[in-house]
Each structure stands twice: as structure tokens, then as C-alpha cells.
Amino acid sequence: MMSDIILKGRVIGFEEREKYALQDAFGPDSPFRLLRCLDSGISFVVVNPYHAVEEYAFDVEDDAIRALSLTEGGIEHLAVLCIARREKETLYVNLRSPLLVNTEKGLFMQVILPNEGYPVSFPVAINT
Numbered sequence: 001m002m003s004d005i006i007l008k009g010r011v012i013g014f015e016e017r018e019k020y021a022l023q024d025a026f027g028p029d030s031p032f033r034l035l036r037c038l039d040s041g042i043s044f045v046v047v048n049p050y051h052a053v054e055e056y057a058f059d060v061e062d063d064a065i066r067a068l069s070l071t072e073g074g075i076e077h078l079a080v081l082c083i084a085r086r087e088k089e090t091l092y093v094n095l096r097s098p099l100l101v102n103t104e105k106g107l108f109m110q111v112i113l114p115n116e117g118y119p120v121s122f123p124v125a126i127n128t
Helices: 062-067
Strands: 002-007 019-023 032-037 043-047 078-087 090-093 099-102 107-110 122-124
Touching (some): 032 078, 062 107
Parallel strands (some): 002 107
Antiparallel strands (some): 032 043, 043 078, 078 099
């Protein structure tokens, strides 16, 4: 998948970056994707959070729905990704600050979940 996603909102620590490409860099069967900044050499490995926690759930705020240009009933165009990082032999997923993606319009934003109880560094098993 090689589609450009325009940032709407901010990725914490990278607020000045706006143009990204979501790439299927790990193969079609992998739950991981590469979110590559087109303005710099910055890249993030992202994963569907349901790969880490099956019962992952949270409420999407009305402000986020408006910022992503999701129409009423357009929630089926909402995808959720979380940034992952590897430290030694463990992969950690940031479940506290997911990326919300409007797959129809190519917009995304990072949100911080209030009082949801999800950690910033959730360890995930890597199946090889």
C-alpha cells in the first residue's frame, strides 16, 4: 500500500511534519506498516492495536471526528494505528496515543486518550 496521508493535527514531537506515506513495507501478511514522512527521513513503524490487545476500545471525541472530516455514518472509514518501537528483543506499542486515520480522505491525527488506562509502552510478542 503506497498512499499519501496528510497529517491533520499533530504527532507528538513532530508537529512541523505534515506529509506522510503509509507503506506496506513488511509484506501483506504482516500487521506492521511503515509511516514514512515525505518531508524528512523520519519513519514510524505502526501496527493495528487490536494485534496487541484484542479488546482495545475507546471513545472518539467529536473534535477528532470533525478534524478528520468524518461525516455522520462515516465512522466505517476510521482506522486506528499505534506507533511501535523496538527495544532490545521486545516490541512496545503506544496504546495511549493512537493515530486515527480517515481512510477515505487520507487524513490522520494522533490523539491522547484521557483516563483510558492504556500504557505508552505495552510489550507485544513478535511472531516470526
